[in-house]
Amino acid sequence: MQARPHLRRVLLSLSLAPVLLACRDPGPEAQVCAITDQDPDSSQTLGCREDFDRLAAKPLNSAKVNAYSAKTLVDTFDDQLYVQNSDRYPIHWDFAFEHLSGQGKPIVPQLGDFNQSEYYSPGRRFYLGAITYYEGPDKWTYEISPYDTASAKMIAAAYAKIRDNSFFGERLYFHPTSEAVEHEAEELPEWVKVITTEALYADQEVQILNTGETYAKLVFVSSAELDSAYLGFRDLVVLDKVPNDISVVSGIITEAFQTPLSHINVLSQSRGTPNIALAGAWTDEELRALEGEWVRFVVTADDWTIEEVSAAQAEAWWQEHRPAPLGVPAKDLSVQALTDIEELLDPMLDDEAAIDAAVPAFGGKASNYAVLAKIGANLNPPKAFAVPIYFYDQFLVEHGFDVRIAQLLADDSFRDDAQTRDTMLASLRDDMVAAPLNAEFEAAVLAKLDADYPGLRMRFRSSTNAEDLEGFTGAGLYTSKSGYAMSAEDPFQAAIKQVWASVWSFRAFEEREYRGIEHTAVGMALLVHRSFPDEEANGVALTANIFDQSGAEPGFYINVQEGGASVVKPSPGVSTDQLIYHFDFPGQPVVYIAHSNLVAPGEKVLTNAELYELGTALDAIHSYFAGIYPPNEDGWYAMDVEFKFDDVDEFDEPVLWVKQARPHPGLGD
Template sequence: MRSHLFVVITALLLACSSDSSSTPDVVQEGTCEVTDESSSPSFLARIGCQKDFNALASEPLDTSIPGARSVKVVLDRFDNDTLYFQNSTRYAIHYEFVSANLSGGGRPIVGSLADFNQTEYYSPDRRFLLGSVTYYEGPDVWALEIAPYDSASASMVTRLYEAVRDAGYFGPALFFHPTSQAVEAEAKNLPTSVRVKTTAELFAAIDYQPLNLATSVGRLRFIKAADLATTYLSYRDIVVLDRIPNDISVVLGIITEEFQTPLSHVNVLSQNRKTPNMGLRDATTNSQLRALEGKWVRLTVGAFDWSVEEVTSTEADAYWEAHKPVPVQLPAADLTVTDLRDLEQVVVEGSGSLRDAIKAAIPAFGGKAAHYSVMVNTPGLPIRKAFTIPAYYYVQFMEENGFYARMDQLLADPEFQAKPEVRDARLKEFRKAMEAAPVNATFQSMLKAKLATDYPGLTMRFRTSTNSEDLEGFPCAGCYESHTGDPSDWEDVLDAIRETWASIWLFRTFEERAYNGIDHKAVVMALLVHHNFPDEEANGVALTANPFDPSGLQPGLYVNVQAGGDAEVVHPPPGITSDQFIYEFHQPGLPITYLSHSNLVAEGETVLTPAQVFELGQALDRIHERFSPAYGPKAGNTGWYAMDVEFKFDGEPGQTPTLTVKQARPHPGRGQ
C-alpha cells in the first residue's frame, strides 16, 4: 500500500464545506508511554505526549508543507477495534506494519500487498481502517487523514476519528482533513462531531513555500516585480520580490511574497539554474531579510525551513568561484540538412538508444523538434502534424544579412560587455534589424510550396527549436519566443519567422547563455511548424510524475490547467488562479486531489471534465513510458524522472474539445 502524502501547493484554494470554524480545545500532554528516549517501539496503543508522537513519526514524503510530521494509524476491526499507532519510520507503509505484526498467531493471515490494497481501501467489509495523524507545524493543526483513493464511508471515518481522538493527547484539537475530491464528497456526510479542516484552510496558515531546494550566496536585493523591466540584475543577486514576475534575468536566488506553482516560469528557471527559490508571505517586510538588504548572504531553501545569514565579501567571492556554472558546450550545428522535413522522419530510431537518436537529431532540428518527433511516432498520442525548417536556414539568414559580423562587433565592444543597459539597448536594435531583413528567395519558394500542398488555408505556428533548449544540462525553458503567421498574407509569415529567429537575441536569453558560458554564435535555431491553436478551450502544463514525491511511494500526475483565453498558465496575470491537481492515474478509482481551482470558471466547476482528465492521463502515461528509455528507469535512471508536457484542449464550434499535446521535455526536478 502506498501511504497518503499530503500535497499542497501554491494558489488560493477552493474550500469545501467544513465545521472548522469552531476553536479546538487546548492540547495538554498526559503521561508518556515512551519512557526511554532512545527506544523506538513498533507501535503504541496510545499517544500520551509529544515525545510519544516523535518516537513514531516520520517526515512525510511530500514536503510541500514544511514542518509536517506524520504517524500512520491502523484500527483492527477483527480485534474489537484495537488501535495501533505504528512506527512510521520503521514501517513506511501500512502493509509492512500489518503483515509483520497483525498476521497469524490467532489472527487472520494478511495476504499479498495487491490483495491488501484492493481489500483494505475499497471493500466495505475490510478488516482494517487505515489513516495517518499529521501535525502541521505552520498552521498548528492536528489532522486525521485517509488515502485520497480510500473509499471509506463516513461511518468508517467517524469510527477511526473517534478512536484516534480518544487515544491521543491531541484529541481535543483533532480535525479530519479530506485529501481528494472523493474524500471531500464523503466528508459532507460526517456528523458535526467530526470537525473538518480543508486543504484551503491549512494552506492559508502556511507562510513558507519551498519550491527549489538549494543553497547559494549572493547580494540580497528587494525589488518590485513591476520594476524588473527597468531594473538590471546581477548574476550574483538574490532577489526578494513582492509578486511572481513573468520573467527575470539570471540571479542566484528568488524569494517571492506571492506563492508560486511548481511549473511557474520563475520556478522552472530556478530548477534549470539549480538555484534556491521559495515563497514567503510578507517577505518584503520580513525583519530578518530587511536587516540584510544590500549585504552578501547565504540563502538555503530546505524542504521544511529556510535560513539566511550574512557572509563576508571574501566568502561570497570564494563561493562564486567554486560554484559558478561550468561552461556548457552546445551540440555543433548540422548544416547539411536543407529539406523541409516532416516530423515523422526527424528522429530515426534504430539499433542505438532512444537518447542517442534524439541527440543525433538536435544539431539539425533542435531539441523541441526532436522530442516532438518521438511523440509523433508514439501510437495513440494526440499530436498535430508538423514539419521542420532546419537550422541551415537560420544560419543562411544570418550570413546573407551580415548579422554574425555585426554581432562580432557588439561582443568586442567593452561598453556592451560591461553595462547591462547598453547590452539591452543594442540587442533591441539588433533584433529590430533582423525583423526587417530580407529572407532568401529560394527558401521562400520551398516554404510556400510546402504550406500550399500540406497545410492549405491554415494559419501556422513557427516554434523555436534550438540546440540550446530542452537539453540535459541546459533546458532553457522559455528562453525563446514563437510566432504565428497567415500564409494568405505572405509578409505575415516572413514576420513570424524573422521574429522567432530574432528571439535568440533577447536580453534575458543572452544573459542566461552568458551565465552558463555558452558561445552565443554557437546557437542555431530550427523551426517546428504546425497549424496553430486559435481558440483553444483549455491550455495547460503537466508533469508525468508527482513533483512532491521523490520516493515514488505516492506516484501521480501533476496538472496545471486553465480555461481558454488570454490568461497563461505558467505566468498568469495577478489574481488569476488555475486548476491544479494531482491525478493518481495508476490507483483504482483514479482519484484526483485538487490543489487549487480556476477563478475563470463558475464556482464548483472545473476546467476539464472527468472524461478529459482521463484522456489527459492516458496521454501523459504514454509519454512517460515512451521517453523512459531516454531519460527514465529504462535508461538506468534511478532518481527523479518526469517529462514536462504542454497540452491544449481544442475543438470546432459545437464539438467536444479534445486533447492535443504540444511538446514534452525532460524535467530537472526540484533540487535536493
Template sequence: MRPHLFFIAAAALVCACSEDSSSGEEPVQEGTCALEDETSRPGFLFRLGCQKDFNALASEPLDTSIPGARSVKVVLDQFDNDTLYFQNSTEYAIHYEFVSANLSGAGKPLVGSLADFNQTEYYAPGRRFLLGSVTYYEGPDVWALEIAPYDTASAAMVTQLYDAIRKAGFFGPALFFHPTSQAVEAEAKKLAASVPVKTTAELFAAIDYQPLNLAASVGRLRFITADELDQTYLSYRDMVVLDRVPNDISVVLGIITEEFQTPLSHVNVLSQNRKTPNMGLRNATANASLRALDGKWVRLTVGAFNWSIEEVTSTEADAYWEAHKPKPVQLPTADRTVKDLRDLEQVVTEGSSSLRDAIKSAIPAFGGKAAHYSVLANTPGLPVRKAFAVPAGYYVQFMEENGFYERLDQLLADPEFQQKPAVRDARLKEFRKAMEAAPVNAEFQALLKAKLATDYPGLTMRFRTSTNSEDLEGFPCAGCYESHTGDPSDWEDVLDAIRETWASIWLFRTFEERAYSSIDHKSVVMALLVHHNFPDEEANGVALTANPFDPSGLQPGLYVNVQAGGDAEVVHPPPGITSDQFIYEFHQPGLPITYLSHSNLVNDGETVLTPSQVFELGKALDAIHERFSPAYGPRAGNTGWYAMDVEFKFDGEPGQIPTLTVKQARPHPGRGQ
C-alpha cells in the same frame, strides 16, 4: 498514507466543514508519556500520551512540500476488538509493512500479498483494517486525521477511526479530519458535527513558507518589485526579494517572493534549471530579518521544512562564486547541411541506436523541441498536430547572407557591450530590429510556400522555436525563446513570424541566461517546428508525468496545471488569476484527484476539464512517461527523479467536443535536493 497538502497559490477549495467544529478547537493537553524518551522507538504504541510519544513514531512526510509536518500512521484492527495501533512510521513506511509483520498469523487472520491488501483494505466495504495517519501541521498548528486520497472508507468508517484516535491520543480534543481528494471530500460532507473538518485551503491559508526549489546559494540581497524588473538590471550574483511572482526574471542566484508560486511557474522552472534556491514567504518584503540584510552578501538556504539566511563577508561571497559558478555548457554542434523541410515523423530515426542517442542525433539539425515532438508523433495513439521542421541551416543562411555574424562579432568584442547591461540590452534590441527587417532567401521562401500550399492549405501556421540550446538535459532554458504565428494568405506575415522567431535568440534575458552558463552565443542555431496554430483553444495547460512532491515514489501521480482558454497564461498568469491545479493518481483504482487550487475563470463549483478529459489527459501523460523512459527514465538507468514536462491543449471546431492535443514534451530537472 502521507500528508497530501501542496502549497501553491490556491483559490479556496470546496469546504466540507461542519458548522459545529468545536471539538477540533479545544487546546492540546499532554498527559503521561508511554515512552521515557524519544530515542526509544518501539514498533508501535496503543496510545500517544505526549508529544515525545508522537515524535518517537513520526516520520517526515513523503510530501516534502509541507514544511514542518510530521505523520504517524494508524491501523484499527476490526477483527481484534477494534484495537488501535500507532505504528512506527519510520520503521514501517507503509501500512502493509506493519500489518504483515505484526498482525498476521499467531491467532489472527493471515495478511496476504500487497496487491490483495491494497485492493481489500482501501476499497472493500467489509475490510478488516481502517487505515490512516495523524499529521501535525506546524505552521497552522493543526492535528489532522487523513486517509489515502483513493480510500473509499465511508463516513461511518472515518467516524469510527476518528473516535478511536481521539480517545487514544493526547491531541484528541484538537483533532480534525482533513480530506485529501475530491472523493474523500464528498464523503466528508456526510460526517456528523462531532467530526470537525479542516480543508486544504484552510491549512494552506495558515502557512507562511513555501519551499519551491531546494538549494543554497550566496549572493547580494536586493529588494525589488516585480513592476520594477523591466527597468532594473540585475547581476548574476544578486538574490532578490519580490512582492509578487514576475512573468520573467534575468539570471539571479536566489528568489524569494511574497506571493506564493505554482511549481511550474516560469521563475521556478528557471530556478530549477539554474539549481538556485526559490521560495515563497508571506510578508517577505516586510520581514525584519530580510530587511536587515538588504544590500549585503548573504547565504540563503531553502530546505524542505525551513529556510535560513545569514550574512557573509565579500571574501566568502567571492570564494563561493568561484567554487560554484556554472560549469560552461557545450551545446551540440550545429548541422548546417540539412536543407529539406522534414515532416516530424522523420526527424528522429529510431532503430539500432538507443532512443536517447536518436534524439541527440536529431538535435544538431532540428533542435530539442522538434526532436522531442518527433518522438511524440511516432507514439501510437498520442494526439499531436501534423507538423514539419525547418532545419537550422536556414537560420544560418539568413544570418550569413545579411552579415549578422560579422555584426555580432563586433558586439561581442565591444567592452561597453560586455560590461554595461543597459548598453547590452539596447544593442540587442537594435540587432533584433535589424533581423526583423532583413530579406529572407528566395529559394527558401519558394520551398516553404510549396510545402504550406500542398500540406497545409488555407491554415494559419505557428512557427515555434527549436534550438540546440533548449529542452536539453543540463540546459532546458524553458521559455528562453519566442514563437510567432503567420498567415500564408499574407506572405509578408509569414516572413515576419519567421524573422521575429529567429530574432528571439537575441533577447536580453536569453542572452544573459546563456552568458551565465558560458555558452558560445554564435554556437546557437534555431530550427523551426511548424504546425497549424491553436486560435481559440478551450483549455491550455502544462503537466508533469510524475508527482513533484513525492520524491520517494511511494505515492506516484501526475501533476496538472490547466486554465480555461483565453488570454490568461498558465505558468505566469496575470495577478489575481488562478488556474486548476491537481494531482491525478492515474494508477490507483478510482483515479482519485486532489485539487490544489481552482480556476477563477470558470463558474464556482466547475472545473476547467471534465472527468472524461482528465482521463484522456492521464492516458496521454502515462504514455509519454513510458515512451521517454528509455531516454531519460528508469529504462535508461536513471534511478533518481524522472518526469517529462508536457504542454497540452484541448481544442475543437465550433460545435465539436474539445479534444486533447499534446504540444511538446521535455525532460524536467526536478525540485532540487
C-alpha cells in the same frame, strides 16, 4: 562591518527533536508520556508531544509544508490503534506485515493485495490513515489517503480511536484530502470535527519550491520593475508578486505563493537555484535589513536560512560553485530542406539515437516532437514540419550578423555593463527583424504553407540545439510566434525573424552566460504547425507526482486553464486548476490543489471525459519515453507535456492536442 545575526525560519525538522519541541504548545491538557523507548516501532497511545515526535516523519506528500505526520492503523481484528514509527515504516504495509501478521492474527498479504483490500474493500481489516500536525495553523488532523474509499462509518471509528488515545483529544480534526473524501465526509456524524484544505493552508507562511544554496546580493525588485531592472546571476531577488518571467538569478523569494509549474519555478529547477514563497516577504523587516548586502541563502526541504556574508566570502564561494561550462551538440548545417515531421528521425536508429542525431539539425523541441506521432494513444500532435538550423545560420551570414555578434562578444563594455548589453542586444534584434529573408527560403516556406496548410494561421516555435540537455531544459528562453502565408498584418516572415532574433534576448544571453554555453554555438531551428487561437483549454503536465518523490503515491501533476489564458505565465490574480490525477489507482481519484477562477465556482476546466483522455495520453507518453530518458541521479523521471483541448469541425466535443513532450530536469537537490 559586523555581520548581523542570521535569520532562520524553521518549517520542520526530521532529526532534531529540540526543534520539533519548540513548536507551539499543543494545549493545556495534562500530558503523561506513554513511550519509554527512545526508538519505538509503534505505540497504541500518544500521551504527550514527545511520543508523537518519536513516531512521526515528514509526510511522503511534500506539499504539506509546516507539517509532521505519523501513520496510523486501526486493526478491526482486535480493535486496537497502532501509531507506527513512520521513519522506520514509511508505508502502512511495512508495519502491518512485520508486526500484525500471524501469531494468532490473520496473515497480512503481499503489498499489492494489501493495498487493493485495505484502501478499496468495504470488508477491509485495517482502517489506514495518518495523524498530521500543521505547525502554522497549530492544528492536529486525522487524514486518509485521497484515493481511500473508506466509508464515513470507518472514518468516524478511526477518528474516535485516535481522539480517545491521544493527548490532543478534542483538538483533533478530520481533514479530507480529495474531493471524493470530502463527499464522504458529508456523511460523518456531527461530533467529528472537519477542517478543509483551504482552512489549513490559509495561514501558511512559507512555501518551499526548490532547494539549494547560494551566496548572492539580496535585492528587492517589484514585478512592475522587472522589465527595466538589470539582474545578474549573483542576485537573490525578493519579489512582491510571481512574475511571468525572470532573467537568470541566484535565488528567488516571492511574497505571493507560486504554483510548482510556474515558469519561474521551472527555471529555478533547471538552474538548480533556491526558490521559496514567503508571506510578507516584501515588507519583512529582517529581510529589508539585509537589502543590498551579500548573503548566504540556503533552502532545504524542511527549512530555509539567510545570513549576511562578506563580498570576499561570496566570491570564494562562486569560484568553487559556478556551474561547469555546458557543451551543446555542434550545429549540423548539412540539412538544407524543409522537413515534414514524419521524416525528421532516422528510421534505421532507435528512438534515443535518432533524437540525438536529429538535434544538431532540428533542435530539441522538434526532435522530441517527432516521437509523439509514433506513440499513438490519440495524442493527436498537430501536423508539422521543421525548418532546420541551416536557414538561421544562412540568415546571420548573409546580413553580417555573425560578424556583428563576434564584435559584441569581444566588446568590454558589452561584457561588463548589463544596461549596455541589453541596449546592444535590443538593437541587434531590431535589425534582424528588419532584414529580409533569403528569397529562395521565403519562397520555399510560402509554397509549403500553400500546399500543406492552406489558409491556416501557423505557429513558428523555437527549437534549438541548446535545450533538453542533461539538467538544462532551456524552457522559456526563446520566443514562438504566429503568422499567415499571406497577410499584411500577421506575416509569417516577421514571425520567423522574431523567433530567430529571440536567440539574442537579454534573458537568453544571461542564462547561457551563467551556464557557460558558448553563444555562437547555439542554432535556431523552427517547429511549425497550425496555431490554436481559440482553444477551449490549455495546460502543462508532469507525468509524475511532483509532491511525492518516494513513488508511493504515483500520479500526474496537471496545471490547466480555461481557454488560451497562460498557465505558466498567468496574469496577476489569475488562478488555475492544479491537480494530482492518480491514473493508476482504482477509481482514478483526483486531488485538486487549486481551482481556476476563470470558471464558475464549483466547476472545473476539464470534464471527466477530457481528464481521462489526457490521463491516457500522459500514461502513454511516460511509458514510451522511459526507454529514452532514464531517471536522473536522484531517481526522478518525468516528461513535461504541453497540451490543448480545441474544437475541430468533424467532432462534437473539444479534441486533445499534445504539442510538446520534453524530459523534466528534476526537483532540485
